[in-house]
Amino acid sequence: MSYELIAAKREQLGTGASRRLRHAGKLPAVVYGANTEAVSVVLEHNPVYYALKEEGFHTGILNLVIDGEKQAVLLRDYQMHPYKQLVLHMDFQRVDLNEKxxxxxxxxxxxxxxxxxxxxxxxxxxxxxxxxxxxxxxxxxxxxxxxxxxxxxxxxxxxxxxxxxxxxxxxxxxxxxxxxxxxxxxxxxxxx
CATH class of the missing domain: 2.170.120.20 (Ribosomal protein L25, C-terminal domain)
Known part of the structure; x- marks a missing residue:
């Protein structure tokens, strides 16, 4: 199954900005790798939260659309709140489709x-x-x-x-x- 996530670049960084995003139902994340500079992005929380319950989301190649530009990524890490049903942050790695x-x-x-x-x-x-x-x-x-x-x-x-x-x-x-x-x-x- 192929997953497509819609994201937008985020300009405001830091703890306070991330808290405001989470309060608004958003999820801060970072995309790195493939010899390109890391990009901070924001996603909708609920679709990602429910996708995390599926095993294929953790091991499969995901399509991340950042402001209309599609990138192949792999979920590398995510942090959950200790007792709330809340994803705090995610890390995605860009994938070169021609490299093992x-x-x-x-x-x-x-x-x-x-x-x-x-x-x-x-x-x-x-x-x-x-x-x-x-x-x-x-x-x-x-x-x-x-x-x-x-x-x-x-x-x-x-x-x-x-x-x-x-x-x-x-x-x-x-x-x-x-x-x-x-x-x-x-x-x-x-x-x-």
Missing amino acids: MHVKVPLHFVGADASEAVKLQGAKISHVLTEVDVRALPAQLPSFIEVDLSAIQAGQTIHLSDLKLPEGVEITALTRGGDQAVASASGAAAAE
């Missing part, structure tokens, strides 16, 4: 309830990792990587090298020689 980039992508675990380890061998599935750092062109970045646990046996471990990756996506830990465990099945049958 690093992004943390969540792992979706499927098939655990259908695996022999759980159904017949009494094992418990432990998720060792919940996200993984990948490198790919922005157009090839996945929203998530699926980890199929249906074939796991008691005492077995699934490693990064066992994951099925989309075309053009590589796991940075594997390129450095590390093959971490992603999930394992342990329990009574595994001990035997």
Whole structure:
């Protein structure tokens, strides 16, 4: 899913100006990267607040329209109010669509309830990792990587090298020689 955010450059900077914006239902943000000067912008708060609840918003390429000029960006950071349902600030990084980039992508675990380890061998599935750092062109970045646990046996471990990756996506830990465990099945049958 593609997200488009409408923004405007902001002239007034500082704590007081940001508070006035938040009070008016706006969200201060900054856009940086791609060898271009950082730009302070302001967005509507509510569309961004609800978009943050969707997983694809955190890992996907966003279209940020600043005063009519469209830019491809990636959400890099955001700050929430400690107890109010309020986003305080956001950081966006400009993206060069022809250059590979690093992004943390969540792992979706499927098939655990259908695996022999759980159904017949009494094992418990432990998720060792919940996200993984990948490198790919922005157009090839996945929203998530699926980890199929249906074939796991008691005492077995699934490693990064066992994951099925989309075309053009590589796991940075594997390129450095590390093959971490992603999930394992342990329990009574595994001990035997």
